[in-house]
Amino acid sequence: MTHGHLWDRLAEAKTRLKPVQSKYRVLFEDPNAPDEPAKVLVPDPNWMACALEGGILPPIETYQRDRDVPDGQPKEHPYAAPIPAMTEEEAIEYLIMKDIPPNVWRDYEGNRCIMRIVPVELIPSDRSFRNAWKINQETEMAA
């Protein structure tokens, strides 16, 4: 049985799944650009609904292997067999591995905390000093 293309599965899922706004954000800093402000990853609510539903998204390993496949060449992840449902926490880990560079979550060996999963409430609502945001090294506060 074919699983069809990932894009087709996403299109079908959008017709029946209610979006899920995640209660988490991922704060991270680029170790190669220490002067840049902290970045905030926001999960997509329709994608999160697919992650929690199961049977739609491909294994994260297929995305990772596809990074080494040159553009224009066939990719593995669109037609890979879908994985079962994830918890919201597992879905966040999946997103980190897919959408955040490996030099942040895998390769960094410094002492500074450069990535943190935080509740939405810890993200400052005042964006006046957005370009000065850094991950607080002393407490569990977001910035």
Next chain:
Amino acid sequence: MSTLEVTTAKVTNLNDGTTTVATTFVTNGSAKAWLKVTKSSDTINDSFSVTSITDTATGKTTVNSAVTFGNTNGSLLGTNNQSSTALGVYVNWSSTTAWVVFTKDSGGSFVDHDWSSVIHGDLA
């Protein structure tokens, strides 16, 4: 008029009674990914085929696509959701799986404003 319900049907052509087009005409012409964002709170209001956004700085957001595109030659569009005509939205591919949305004021400075973006292009 009867209704035929099927989960998956392999159809080569579609005909509305007068005109016949290939189904690829429809799928190739569909937006492959789109979203609308409230920048002040980094809220994705609605979307399709997106995994996440990354707020990287004032007026700068990276959009991460759920699907990989065959190249970075697809049509990438962005627009503001504001009534102001003095707001510019600029979009650029950063890879075949992500693109960047910039919002600027009339003076060319980065500023946070709500925006929408959509991609038409070939999938990998």
